[in-house]
Amino acid sequence: MPEYHQNPETLHIGTLPPRAYFIPFADVQGAMAGVRDASDRMTLLNGQWDFAYFPSYAAMPDTVEYTQTIPVPSVWQMHGYDRHQYSNVKYPFPYDPPFGPTDNPVGAYRRKLTWQKAEGKRYQLHFEGVDSCLYLYINGTFVGFSQVSHSTSAFDVTDVLVDGENTLEVHVLKWCFGSYLEDQDKFRMSGIFRDVYLLERPAAGVEDLFVRTELGEDQATVSVSLTMPDGAPDPILSLYSPQGQLLGQQAASQSTSFIVEQPALWTAETPQLYALLVQTDDEVIGQKVGLREICVKDGVVLLNDTPIKFRGVNRHDSDPVTGYTISPQQLVRDLTVMKRHNINAIRTSHYPNAPWMPELCDRYGFYVIAESDIESHGTVMLYPEQPMPMERLKKTFSIVPSTPMFYPAILDRVQRNVHRDQNHACVVMWSLGNEAGYGPGFEEAARWLKAYDPTRLCHYEGMFYALEGSDTTLPDVISRMYPSTREIEAYFEQKQDTRPLVLCEYIHAMGNGPGDVQDYQTLIDRYPGFCGGFVWEFCDHAVLLGTTPEGKPKYGYGGDFGEYPHDGNFCVDGLTYPDRTPHTGLLEYKNVIRPLRAALVSTEPAVVRLTNHMDFLIADTYSSLRYELVCNGIVTEEGALDMPPIPPHGSADLQLPVQLPETGAVLLNLIYLSKTEQALVPAGHALGFDQLSLREERVLPPCTPLPGASITLEETKTHYRIAGDSFTYSVSKNSGLFDSMEAGGTALLTAPMDYNIWRAPTDNDSIILPAWTMAGYDRAQIRTSDWTAEAGETSVTLRYQAVLAAAYRQWIVRMQAELTVDASGETSLRLSVKRNEEMPFLPRFGVRMQMPKACDRGEYYGYGPTESYCDKHFGTKRGLYHTTAADNHEDYIMPQENGSHYMCDFVKVTTAQGMGLCVQADAPFSMNLSPYTQETLWETAHNVDLPNSDCTVLCADYKMSGVGSNSCGPELLKPYRLDETAFAFTLRMHPIL
Ligand code: GAL
Ligand code: MG
Numbered sequence: 001m002p003e004y005h006q007n008p009e010t011l012h013i014g015t016l017p018p019r020a021y022f023i024p025f026a027d028v029q030g031a032m033a034g035v036r037d038a039s040d041r042m043t044l045l046n047g048q049w050d051f052a053y054f055p056s057y058a059a060m061p062d063t064v065e066y067t068q069t070i071p072v073p074s075v076w077q078m079h080g081y082d083r084h085q086y087s088n089v090k091y092p093f094p095y096d097p098p099f100g101p102t103d104n105p106v107g108a109y110r111r112k113l114t115w116q117k118a119e120g121k122r123y124q125l126h127f128e129g130v131d132s133c134l135y136l137y138i139n140g141t142f143v144g145f146s147q148v149s150h151s152t153s154a155f156d157v158t159d160v161l162v163d164g165e166n167t168l169e170v171h172v173l174k175w176c177f178g179s180y181l182e183d184q185d186k187f188r189m190s191g192i193f194r195d196v197y198l199l200e201r202p203a204a205g206v207e208d209l210f211v212r213t214e215l216g217e218d219q220a221t222v223s224v225s226l227t228m229p230d231g232a233p234d235p236i237l238s239l240y241s242p243q244g245q246l247l248g249q250q251a252a253s254q255s256t257s258f259i260v261e262q263p264a265l266w267t268a269e270t271p272q273l274y275a276l277l278v279q280t281d282d283e284v285i286g287q288k289v290g291l292r293e294i295c296v297k298d299g300v301v302l303l304n305d306t307p308i309k310f311r312g313v314n315r316h317d318s319d320p321v322t323g324y325t326i327s328p329q330q331l332v333r334d335l336t337v338m339k340r341h342n343i344n345a346i347r348t349s350h351y352p353n354a355p356w357m358p359e360l361c362d363r364y365g366f367y368v369i370a371e372s373d374i375e376s377h378g379t380v381m382l383y384p385e386q387p388m389p390m391e392r393l394k395k396t397f398s399i400v401p402s403t404p405m406f407y408p409a410i411l412d413r414v415q416r417n418v419h420r421d422q423n424h425a426c427v428v429m430w431s432l433g434n435e436a437g438y439g440p441g442f443e444e445a446a447r448w449l450k451a452y453d454p455t456r457l458c459h460y461e462g463m464f465y466a467l468e469g470s471d472t473t474l475p476d477v478i479s480r481m482y483p484s485t486r487e488i489e490a491y492f493e494q495k496q497d498t499r500p501l502v503l504c505e506y507i508h509a510m511g512n513g514p515g516d517v518q519d520y521q522t523l524i525d526r527y528p529g530f531c532g533g534f535v536w537e538f539c540d541h542a543v544l545l546g547t548t549p550e551g552k553p554k555y556g557y558g559g560d561f562g563e564y565p566h567d568g569n570f571c572v573d574g575l576t577y578p579d580r581t582p583h584t585g586l587l588e589y590k591n592v593i594r595p596l597r598a599a600l601v602s603t604e605p606a607v608v609r610l611t612n613h614m615d616f617l618i619a620d621t622y623s624s625l626r627y628e629l630v631c632n633g634i635v636t637e638e639g640a641l642d643m644p645p646i647p648p649h650g651s652a653d654l655q656l657p658v659q660l661p662e663t664g665a666v667l668l669n670l671i672y673l674s675k676t677e678q679a680l681v682p683a684g685h686a687l688g689f690d691q692l693s694l695r696e697e698r699v700l701p702p703c704t705p706l707p708g709a710s711i712t713l714e715e716t717k718t719h720y721r722i723a724g725d726s727f728t729y730s731v732s733k734n735s736g737l738f739d740s741m742e743a744g745g746t747a748l749l750t751a752p753m754d755y756n757i758w759r760a761p762t763d764n765d766s767i768i769l770p771a772w773t774m775a776g777y778d779r780a781q782i783r784t785s786d787w788t789a790e791a792g793e794t795s796v797t798l799r800y801q802a803v804l805a806a807a808y809r810q811w812i813v814r815m816q817a818e819l820t821v822d823a824s825g826e827t828s829l830r831l832s833v834k835r836n837e838e839m840p841f842l843p844r845f846g847v848r849m850q851m852p853k854a855c856d857r858g859e860y861y862g863y864g865p866t867e868s869y870c871d872k873h874f875g876t877k878r879g880l881y882h883t884t885a886a887d888n889h890e891d892y893i894m895p896q897e898n899g900s901h902y903m904c905d906f907v908k909v910t911t912a913q914g915m916g917l918c919v920q921a922d923a924p925f926s927m928n929l930s931p932y933t934q935e936t937l938w939e940t941a942h943n944v945d946l947p948n949s950d951c952t953v954l955c956a957d958y959k960m961s962g963v964g965s966n967s968c969g970p971e972l973l974k975p976y977r978l979d980e981t982a983f984a985f986t987l988r989m990h991p992i993l
Helices: 028-033 177-181 328-339 357-364 377-381 390-397 404-421 440-452 461-465 485-494 517-526 584-592 769-775 934-939
Strands: 042-044 047-054 068-072 106-115 121-127 133-138 141-147 153-156 164-173 196-202 208-216 219-227 236-240 246-251 255-261 274-279 284-289 294-297 300-303 310-314 345-347 367-371 427-431 457-459 478-481 501-506 530-535 543-547 553-556 596-602 607-612 623-631 634-641 651-655 666-674 686-695 711-715 719-724 727-732 738-743 751-756 781-791 795-805 811-822 827-835 844-852 857-864 877-884 900-910 916-930 951-960 982-992
Touching: 028 274, 028 284, 068 106, 141 153, 177 404, 208 284, 219 274, 236 255, 246 255, 284 357, 294 457, 310 367, 310 501, 328 357, 345 530, 357 367, 367 404, 377 390, 390 461, 404 427, 404 440, 440 457, 461 478, 485 501, 485 517, 517 530, 517 584, 584 686, 596 666, 596 686, 607 666, 666 877, 686 877, 711 781, 711 795, 719 795, 719 811, 751 951, 827 844, 844 916, 844 982, 857 916, 900 951, 951 982
Parallel strands: 310 345, 310 530, 345 367, 367 427, 427 457, 478 501, 501 530
Antiparallel strands: 042 196, 047 068, 047 106, 106 164, 121 153, 121 196, 133 141, 133 164, 208 219, 219 255, 236 246, 236 274, 274 284, 294 300, 543 553, 596 607, 607 651, 623 634, 623 666, 666 686, 711 719, 719 727, 727 738, 738 751, 751 844, 781 795, 795 811, 811 827, 827 982, 844 951, 857 877, 857 900, 900 916, 916 951, 916 982
């Protein structure tokens, strides 16, 4: 059996040279319409193929018996073969290049093809994506071999095809030499996962086509280079305007150009496309052309001479049911979600997507960083020295690009990426790959790239790990992942490099987060040389394992398949759930990157300054405007306003026709709506909002105190019993808080109230978590002392000292407490708290109440309606909201802290009949209403395993620390940590009947 897959010198056998992606048509109409499946020159070979799976290539029989069938395209792990494995950095096999593991699974595919060859035609068999490599046999004859999972492999099969019935056989190996270059953070799936088709081509057809555009004063040049076989007749080239008007036509053999006067330029905001047709006697090739120019000038990225900002995401081909196999419909669904959330850029992390992907990005308007299929991250694990000093990390990261065996493969992968997508306007940067270090292998590839396509920018983050002596001048931008805001400021303040900065990954969206989106955006807006960033990442990766009886999807992540090694839920780190339902992080990102922003100029009259953050569109062409005046949570005035014609990057002042009421908290909401229907975005779609405070005042809850004129106090050894006319409370001398609260004959607590400094760790807490648990925050015990009691006619006051500390650790907080209860049942708890400075910041500080399950209705004034934190509330508005414990639960696949609300003035938690508790504080506080305790959330690994809850948990926190993005990003910024050494907190609560 051939062993090309373990030989670095046989990357491809019998393949056609890489070329730009195009599908020929029989006529001009077909090529203009560009619906490839409608072309009679293309025969799609997708469908059910015969299949046989073997766990080991070495043990595969010479004659394969095909007993199964499998759909093409698909990945075999989704059809019950092999098993799933999620690995982030680690190679799932020993590092022993060029060899793969001894047990190398194989999927053998077979299909029949009845064919009639036409005179003088050539037949090309195209595989758009096969993981990891393929051996092709036709009618029992070996035709060729290819690797590079995410690039096209094409074979000229004319000579092996026979008239009549043919048998195509493809042996796909799970691992090959190329797997060392495909160590991307993903589920490791295998098979023919993209389309397979046969193209009929003329013997002397166009071999390649490269369109470049250049802008001049009021005109654009479209240059076309053709690769033609010797002696081929000159094709006719025609260029059409976006409206379909013929602009020019000429015969050309190799290269030619068109001049377009008054060109309609392509941008992500104005995706205007011209059409180029290349016509020979036998076929017509259509290519949409966007006229645009990207460059760097004075350290700023310019598109069509205008500074642009990327509001980007990293996107993998990933689906919980189809895995790597993504249809155009699935991609359009992703693009729709992106457009509707103001995203304008995609990095194809970390490999070329299907060849029609850039076509859709041209059409719908997205900037693309097109990444080559290269990642060798696993070398940092070869022999870990912990923590690895930077010099050593650079060395181990750069093993692959510094090992000559890999140089041809690196170049091949970069070339295949570039050739295939070279004609797309959307591609503004080529990325050499991801996390593969830096070395001669990449230098060679970058030199080739810059010579071959100087019209786009070269991107490569791995250059950060360049060894001394490497040529680090090759990439056109400085790309970083996950730097802190401080590092970014230092980059611009120190100006040691004049290249623009792009964050190819930032604000790691895993779990509850990201929490620092606005902090980064502030810097993106501040520095002209900061062209923006790409969130890691667009969607959660998971495998759908079925549904619960209630119809909830059950998702599996790393470790759910018995695999070794694996990286747990690190794949569940997107802005959307696997089914593309937005996480709250996406709502946050959407509003932070809103196209318009407002700042308050004056309150009376209410004047705002609107700034247009689009790079090309005038504000009134894309957005309409609504306003709401909100007094104490109630909308008192609202209406539509004319959006001023604010130029891109410009501002205008606008006076609002509102009357400030005499008293109360007053907020002004400005809501931006899409003006007309656009592709993927309906008219009237919310683009974002601003909320400006015209008057800060506390909003009081609409609660009436219980009737009551007198109060009594009884003391036992362990408790104080406080009773009024309509309530009885029991204060525990052990916990310092209520053991029970009963009002109107009903119990309001199902468990003793407690002080709470813990939260169910979020993914972003995972780095600080060891420090937190070391300090004992997860198991702090309370000790109270120095109790005094003072009973008056209408109120009772208890005072005590308390310490929170965990076994074998010193104190975490010390407090002085004063608990006053009056005859109406109203309680105020005044705390003066000291935090131990030697210990890490606290997750939260507050009081937790476990209430009867029936008390599951919440009404609050604060940031909502979705969860909000001190560093993650830009997608929410302050307002008056109604919710339930269940609705307030954000169902992260790995359960964690969720559903908190920042800056609350009050919260009322009641039964459907209105019986319950009302909670306020002296200053805005955080509150959380949940059907689950933090302990339950913490110990449950999958959302579908959360037990039925038997209570409603209400937490009222002086503060809840921010969420940040520390799961991969920098540590939580200081202002978002609960790290004060001393603070005061007064909480008031009273029953409502
Ligand atoms: C980056 C990497 C991504 C992903 C992310 C963590 O280092 O480029 O592929 O692994 O970290 O989710
Ligand atoms: Mg990686």
